[in-house]
Amino acid sequence: xxxxxxxxxxxxxxxxxxxxxxxxxxxxxxxxxxxxxxxxxxxxxxxxxxxxxxxxxxxxxxxxxxxxxxxxxxxxxxxxxxxxxxxxxxxxxxxxxxxxxxxxxxxxxxxxx
Amino acid sequence: xxxxxxxxxxxxxxxxxxxxxxxxxxxxxxxxxxxxxxxxxxxxxxxxxxxxxxxxxxxxxxxxxxxxxxxxxxxxxxxxxxxxxxxxxxxxxxxxxxxxxxxxxxxxxxxxx
Numbered sequence: 001x002x003x004x005x006x007x008x009x010x011x012x013x014x015x016x017x018x019x020x021x022x023x024x025x026x027x028x029x030x031x032x033x034x035x036x037x038x039x040x041x042x043x044x045x046x047x048x049x050x051x052x053x054x055x056x057x058x059x060x061x062x063x064x065x066x067x068x069x070x071x072x073x074x075x076x077x078x079x080x081x082x083x084x085x086x087x088x089x090x091x092x093x094x095x096x097x098x099x100x101x102x103x104x105x106x107x108x109x110x111x112x113x
Numbered sequence: 114x115x116x117x118x119x120x121x122x123x124x125x126x127x128x129x130x131x132x133x134x135x136x137x138x139x140x141x142x143x144x145x146x147x148x149x150x151x152x153x154x155x156x157x158x159x160x161x162x163x164x165x166x167x168x169x170x171x172x173x174x175x176x177x178x179x180x181x182x183x184x185x186x187x188x189x190x191x192x193x194x195x196x197x198x199x200x201x202x203x204x205x206x207x208x209x210x211x212x213x214x215x216x217x218x219x220x221x222x223x224x225x226x
Contacts, residue, residue, distance in 0.1 A: 045214070106155050
């Protein structure tokens, strides 16, 4: 019973391609996030959705576009992939108020060649 | 701008020893300070958290010490075990609907036999 599941787990693609990562949570949470973890393990927030509404949009290239079809799903589409996009992307969810634990998925390792 | 500074970057402790990881923050509006534990190939998972109205919180072998005036908090792992070997992240956030966790840079802990 995975609480936050991401697919795919691994993604290898060439520069210039477009790819998507999917995320689903079965915790009934209202808020979902995308975080990027670089090769030095640094975790940086990218986007947050609350009840399908975008509430946090950090300084991320507009090649990255999140989409939330419902509050249990948050997908990430990346256009024109670049070498620097190689990282591990984590989806997370929480109840929506600060002070509640973030539940992370196990990540999608994206490698751009 | 690095709002949460974490040290050390890596730490080697013998089994049974005490592991100590330190964090310092800048934003005095932060009111929630969690620690996350991440094993290889997994997403970060909440370990323990504290709010600034208390100076210490203990859960089993894990203790957070909090110094509001110094804007510092630390994680102490007593009787460290090889199974504790992981990357540890401190984080901070402001309670609210658009809450986002700002993570420290991570500490890679290795507990040796």
